[in-house]
Amino acid sequence: MSTTLFVSDLHLSDSTPVIETGFYHLLDGHEDLDRLFILGDFFEYWIGDDDDTPLHRRIIDRLASVSSCGTEVFIVRGNRDFMLGSDFAEATGATLLGDTTVIDVAGLPTLILHGDTLCTDDIEYQKLRKVMHEPSWKENILTQSLEQRRAFAEGLRAASREKADNDPNNIVDVNLDAVETAMTGAGVQRMIHGHTHRPDRHKSTAGERIVLGDWTSQQGWYLKETDDDLSLESFELA
Numbered sequence: 176m177s178t179t180l181f182v183s184d185l186h187l188s189d190s191t192p193v194i195e196t197g198f199y200h201l202l203d204g205h206e207d208l209d210r211l212f213i214l215g216d217f218f219e220y221w222i223g224d225d226d227d228t229p230l231h232r233r234i235i236d237r238l239a240s241v242s243s244c245g246t247e248v249f250i251v252r253g254n255r256d257f258m259l260g261s262d263f264a265e266a267t268g269a270t271l272l273g274d275t276t277v278i279d280v281a282g283l284p285t286l287i288l289h290g291d292t293l294c295t296d297d298i299e300y301q302k303l304r305k306v307m308h309e310p311s312w313k314e315n316i317l318t319q320s321l322e323q324r325r326a327f328a329e330g331l332r333a334a335s336r337e338k339a340d341n342d343p344n345n346i347v348d349v350n351l352d353a354v355e356t357a358m359t360g361a362g363v364q365r366m367i368h369g370h371t372h373r374p375d376r377h378k379s380t381a382g383e384r385i386v387l388g389d390w391t392s393q394q395g396w397y398l399k400e401t402d403d404d405l406s407l408e409s410f411e412l413a
């Protein structure tokens with residue numbers, strides 16, 4: 176029997192100890208896990224692999240222990256933690272994936288991604304994303320001190336809190352043409368993504384789109400593949 180878990184949008188930060196504990200509980204309940212896919216926004220923000228905080232150390236240790244016990248860990252970067260880099264990957268034993276990857280899930284080629292690239296109606300965000308994903312932008316920001324980068328990230332967070340960006344009503348949903356283009360382009364009939372905070376399974380003639388849920392202090396979400404079975408689950412965080 177093989178088991179794979181998919182999670183996204185935990186938005187881990189010092190202000191969410193319940194989510195951190197909930198994540199460890201999820202792992203504790205799956206000691207025989209073959210693969211763990213983290214599909215972005217694992218952290219509320221990530222300003223560079225040199226940002227050594229107690230939270231980051233705990234998470235890195237935990238992922239390192241999961242990988243050393245034989246679970247393959249894969250991470251897709253989200254719009255909040257797109258700066259996760261090779262030092263983080265090396266320390267955790269995780270593999271950092273590109274924006275889109277096709278993997279086998281329950282016997283079907285499946286496209287996995289964070290989901291922000293599907294929200295093409297959010298023109299302002301897509302412009303910002305393009306700038307922030309330029310290698311020169313990343314290089315430049317990494318020359319700034321941790322204090323400067325933290326202030327920058329806090330500024331983005333404050334702006335995002337003002338707009339209540341974690342409320343699904345305020346997150347632009349996927350554009351269905353962008354979904355179709357992505358699925359057709361990848362030649363798949365199944366897609367798994369997070370980002371929109373609208374957990375659901377959508378079936379159409381093109382195939383299935385599974386949306387992972389965002390974690391709150393009340394509940395966590397995961398998609399579980401056990402052999403040929405796939406189930407989207409939520410559980411209470413206490």
Ligand SMILES: [Mn+2]
Nearest residue numbers: 216253254370
């Ligand atoms: Mn996101």
